[in-house]
Amino acid sequence: MAELSEVLKQATGVLAARGEGVHLIDEEGRRYLDFTAGIGVTSTGHCHPRVVAAAQRQVATLIHGQYTTVMHRPLLDLVDRLGDVLPAGLDRLFFANSGSESVEAALRLVRQATGRPNVVAFHGGFHGRTVAAASLTTSGTKVRSGFSPLMGGVVIAPFPNAARYGWTAEQATEFALQELDYVLQTVSAPADTAAFLIEPVLGEGGYVPATPDFLAGLRERADRHGILLVLDEVQTGWGRTGRFWGHDHFGVRPDVLITAKGLASGFPLSAIAAPAALMQQAWPGSQGGTYGANAVACAAALATVDVITEEGLVANAAARGAELRGALEEVATRHEQIADVRGLGLMLGTEFRTPDGAPDGAAAAAAQQEAARRGLLLLTCGPWGEVVRFIPALVVTADQITEGAAIWSDAVAAAAGSRREPMPM
Numbered sequence: 002m003a004e005l006s007e008v009l010k011q012a013t014g015v016l017a018a019r020g021e022g023v024h025l026i027d028e029e030g031r032r033y034l035d036f037t038a039g040i041g042v043t044s045t046g047h048c049h050p051r052v053v054a055a056a057q058r059q060v061a062t063l064i065h066g067q068y069t070t071v072m073h074r075p076l077l078d079l080v081d082r083l084g085d086v087l088p089a090g091l092d093r094l095f096f097a098n099s100g101s102e103s104v105e106a107a108l109r110l111v112r113q114a115t116g117r118p119n120v121v122a123f124h125g126g127f128h129g130r131t132v133a134a135a136s137l138t139t140s141g142t143k144v145r146s147g148f149s150p151l152m153g154g155v156v157i158a159p160f161p162n163a164a165r166y167g168w169t170a171e172q173a174t175e176f177a178l179q180e181l182d183y184v185l186q187t188v189s190a191p192a193d194t195a196a197f198l199i200e201p202v203l204g205e206g207g208y209v210p211a212t213p214d215f216l217a218g219l220r221e222r223a224d225r226h227g228i229l230l231v232l233d234e235v236q237t238g239w240g241r242t243g244r245f246w247g248h249d250h251f252g253v254r255p256d257v258l259i260t261a262k263g264l265a266s267g268f269p270l271s272a273i274a275a276p277a278a279l280m281q282q283a284w285p286g287s288q289g290g291t292y293g294a295n296a297v298a299c300a301a302a303l304a305t306v307d308v309i310t311e312e313g314l315v316a317n318a319a320a321r322g323a324e325l326r327g328a329l330e331e332v333a334t335r336h337e338q339i340a341d342v343r344g345l346g347l348m349l350g351t352e353f354r355t356p357d358g359a360p361d362g363a364a365a366a367a368a369q370q371e372a373a374r375r376g377l378l379l380l381t382c383g384p385w386g387e388v389v390r391f392i393p394a395l396v397v398t399a400d401q402i403t404e405g406a407a408i409w410s411d412a413v414a415a416a417a418g419s420r421r422e423p424m425p426m
């Protein structure tokens with residue numbers, strides 16, 4: 002008999018048998034309110050009927066049509082449809098299977114297009130676990146340790162992390178832009194810098210939104226120096242933040258957009274989007290893979306876009322997010338160990354700290370486990386696992402928000418003073 006690797010620790014211990022909308026049901030038939038959504042993937046809810054129907058139709062028609070060998074209709078239809086939701090001008094697409102792979106594809110593209118070696122990424126960012134993606138990742142040493150030497154040509158600059166330093170947004174922005182200029186002057190000259198690569202909201206690094214002025218500052222420097230601005234919207238795309246793209250909150254225009262997760266409601270599919278003039282600079286054969294743009298995943302993605310737009314899920318994320326945020330803030334007023342509630346839309350986090358102000362992953366894990374015992378599934382994030390995050394499917398109702406918030410309130414009260422082993426990133 003084989004066994005699962007110890008590397009795969011399950012945060013909740015639930016054996017999921019079925020998914021229905023915002024619920025997971027285990028093998029004993031116990032229902033859980035799932036505020037993890039497969040790490041922000043199943044935005045249309047588990048097994049949305051329209052996604053299921055589209056996938057079922059496609060699986061009986063053509064499962065795999067390798068896209069450097071033949072073209073298939075679900076891919077062509079998806080590309081056509083994505084034109085409606087992508088930022089203006091980013092009308093050339095390349096598809097892969099995971100967030101990490103599309104990060105790699107973006108990296109390959111910006112190096113090929115500029116002929117420059119370096120990429121500036123930002124402290125606390127998470128971009129995946131393949132070598133290049135891990136090299137860009139600084140949300141926690143677990144992704145990097147024991148895996149060196151990582152890829153060269155990566156420079157890490159500060160993120161405007163006001164929450165971390167207890168600063169105002171203005172202070173954090175000014176500091177991060179000054180340090181970026183210092184990096185361009187001392188570590189990676191503009192002529193050596195292919196791209197800035199950043200998440201509009203730090204995800205695994207602790208649910209910290211960037212600031213509009215910081216992203217505007219990146220855009221301005223990118224334009225001035227011929228550096229490309231790459232936004233990793235793997236976690237922030239598809240309505241998760243209450244706008245279609247995370248960057249819609251900040252009014253910044255990316256040169257390359259990386260997306261995955263919410264794109265196909267749980268089928269493995271990721272993409273990068275860029276203007277034609279840029280995408281044409283990747284030479285044929287340099288990008289690709291056996292499974293990219295799988296026909297069933299594309300059909301599911303097409304249904305996903307329809308569900309998100311036609312069922313008003315972006316507006317629902319904004320409205321339900323505001324309700325959830327209010328409830329989380331109310332709980333925080335009653336518990337001193339919750340130092341911060343932050344995020345955008347339905348991408349919300351609550352940060353735990355010890356009485357002397359240190360990040361407290363053990364307290365966060367204790368609250369997370371009490372919530373799971375009461376039927377609410379949550380994940381943590383942050384370098385110490387100190388942030389409990391709330392990322393329900395975008396179909397979540399007001400009643401389900403109320404129910405989840407009540408469980409959270411009880412869980413935090415029950416966990417007060419207890420500690421569990423955290424799962425830091």
Ligand code: PMP
Pocket residue numbers: 040098099100101102104127128129130200204205233234235236261
């Ligand atoms: N970028 C971001 C912003 C992510 O949140 C993630 C996954 N959490 C990735 C990249 C990597 O995606 P994947 O796990 O699909 O490789």
